[in-house]
Amino acid sequence: xxxxxxxxxxxxxxxxxxxxxxxxxxxxxxxxxxxxxxxxxxxxxxxxxxxxxxxxxxxxxxxxxxxxxxxxxxxxxxxxxxxxxxxxxxxxxxxxxxxxxxxxxxxxxxxxxxxxxxxxxxxxxxxxxxxxxxxxxxxxxxxxxxxxxxxxxxxxxxxxxxxxxxxxxxxxxxxxxxxxxxxxxxxxxxxxxxxxxxxxxxxxxxxxxxxxxxxxxxxxxxxxxxxxxxxxxxxxxxxxxxxxxxxxxxxxxxxxxxxxxxxxxxxxxxxxxxxxxxxxxxxxxxxxxxxxxxxxxxxxxxxxxxxxxxxxxxxxxxxxxxxxxxxxxxxxxxxxxxxxxxxxxxxxxxxxxxxxxxxxxxxxxxxxxxxxxxxxxxxxxxxxxxxxxxxxxxxxxxxxxxxxxxxxxxxxxxxxxxxxx
Numbered sequence: 001x002x003x004x005x006x007x008x009x010x011x012x013x014x015x016x017x018x019x020x021x022x023x024x025x026x027x028x029x030x031x032x033x034x035x036x037x038x039x040x041x042x043x044x045x046x047x048x049x050x051x052x053x054x055x056x057x058x059x060x061x062x063x064x065x066x067x068x069x070x071x072x073x074x075x076x077x078x079x080x081x082x083x084x085x086x087x088x089x090x091x092x093x094x095x096x097x098x099x100x101x102x103x104x105x106x107x108x109x110x111x112x113x114x115x116x117x118x119x120x121x122x123x124x125x126x127x128x129x130x131x132x133x134x135x136x137x138x139x140x141x142x143x144x145x146x147x148x149x150x151x152x153x154x155x156x157x158x159x160x161x162x163x164x165x166x167x168x169x170x171x172x173x174x175x176x177x178x179x180x181x182x183x184x185x186x187x188x189x190x191x192x193x194x195x196x197x198x199x200x201x202x203x204x205x206x207x208x209x210x211x212x213x214x215x216x217x218x219x220x221x222x223x224x225x226x227x228x229x230x231x232x233x234x235x236x237x238x239x240x241x242x243x244x245x246x247x248x249x250x251x252x253x254x255x256x257x258x259x260x261x262x263x264x265x266x267x268x269x270x271x272x273x274x275x276x277x278x279x280x281x282x283x284x285x286x287x288x289x290x291x292x293x294x295x296x297x298x299x300x301x302x303x304x305x306x307x308x309x310x311x312x313x314x315x316x317x318x319x320x321x322x323x324x325x326x327x328x329x330x331x332x333x334x335x336x337x338x339x340x341x342x343x344x345x346x347x348x349x350x351x352x353x354x355x356x357x358x359x360x361x362x363x364x365x366x367x368x369x370x371x372x373x374x375x376x377x378x379x380x381x382x383x384x385x386x387x388x389x390x391x392x393x394x395x396x397x398x399x400x401x402x403x404x405x406x407x408x409x410x411x412x413x414x415x416x417x418x419x420x421x
Contacts, residue, residue: 004149005113006141008134009325012118014104015130020083022103023076025121025259025386028068030054034097035066038087041095043078047086053077068097074259102143108330109155110175111168116140117329117336120322121386126378128321158334159341164208170216174203174342177220178327181227182320189316190420193323193350194231194413199223201407204343238417245411246285248402249354254282255393256355256384257292257362289362293383297366304361307421308372315377319353322381331389338395347407348400350416352388356380357419 030038035054043049052069059065069077078086087096094101104119116133118125133140157171181196182189202223211219241249258275278290288298311319326349330336333345340348359380360372369376393399406412 004107004141004144004152006107006137006144007110007113007115007328008137008140009116009118009328010132010134011321011328012125012133012325013128013130014118014122014125014133014136017124017129018083019123020075020079021123021382022100022121023079023083023085024074026099026103027070028076028097028099029057030066030068030097030099037095038097041087041091043086047090048080049077049086051077098143098146102147105140105143106329106331106336107144107147107149108334108336109150109152110330111157111172112152114144114149114152115329115331117325117331119385119390120325121382123378123382126318126322126382128318155335158330158339158345160208161204161206161341161343166208166212166216170212171342173216173220175327175330177224178346179324181224182323182327188234189311189320190353190416191231191234192320193353193416195224195227197347197350197407197413197416198227198230200343200346202226204407235417238421239414241411241414241418242409245406245409245415247283248406249358249415250282250285251279252351252399252402253355253358254279254292255391255399256387257296257359258387258391259293295366295379296362299362299365303365304358306370308357308361308364308370309421311420312374314374315372318374318378318381319356322352322385323349337389340395340400344400344404344407347412348394348403349388350412351403351406352381352384354415354419356384359383361419 038053043053051071054066055069056064057067071077071079076085080086080089085096085100104122104125106117106119107114108117109115118133120126124130157166157168159165160171160174178196178200181199182192184192187195199220206219274290278292281287281290285301287301289296289301289304291298326332327346332349333340333342337345337348356377357372357380360376363376363379364370364372367376388394403412406415
């Protein structure tokens, strides 16, 4: 089979800066071949490895699935005191499990090609630090070959809406239209997102039984122009989201704020009990917020609801790059996001804006500040994107129905405006 053709994100730079964050944030499942290779490396206490290197986490005894073990502080068993990988140091990068070598990249089908996206759970991705991604073409092609990506001709495009599936040639103009909306240099990011919410909502209400080919682009042009007229600028007054919307929003935020690599957060009876109590507190939205990660303190819910000031130019730049990388990389629908349709997937992606700003406020108030710094914001974005598309909870009916309700009720736009002021 011919090597997969790749489309690389021209907006994004990245190089590993050895922060060790990915080794603390992510649970790594290994294949049987990788497991056998690691076992033959004969790790011991003399190497700084004082426990089992892999844990059976799923599957029947005759078809077990294994993960790399994590220590009590959430770090991978192979993470050393300098934040470096012991496997890499002793045997070279090629000896590491494939998921470790792929991170922070992700590959998603797009017609005759695969598009490459990145995970913003990596601080270096958020900061846009390192080598331009376009200079990593050879490396990424090698990783794609190891992944054994399927023949693109066998892969169906994502649904456009819950009712309509177009072929790739008719679906991709919708992706291009989203990127075009977000690329507008003359408008604030929130305005661009409100316009995109407006026209994608209209797409979700439309029928595409007879709309194909050039008429798709004509239709999109009309929708985008209508959205520009409807949302010319930021509104002077911001309507407060409804109480029900805030309830749905808090339950979603709670999932984004979780960190499941810490051993005592959700494992065992007491871990599950603490998690249950935290969910109840998020549902009530009163009193103090239960901390779900190190660095987050139990502060009053009410402390996050006063204005923290508008997005700074640097925050706008980071978020614009975030949304465009995810859109260009097909990292928000189809195989890139729980096989969710285009419209619903984009609305889930937009939710990252208020989620990130809510988490950034929590980080700021935990540090005794009433205004957001770029560091607060960047940490919050990495925290949110850690789970976005990678926590099974967001694929469940409850989470999906909440996002749909927020969009249909108009409160997705209100949440963006409310937390961006």
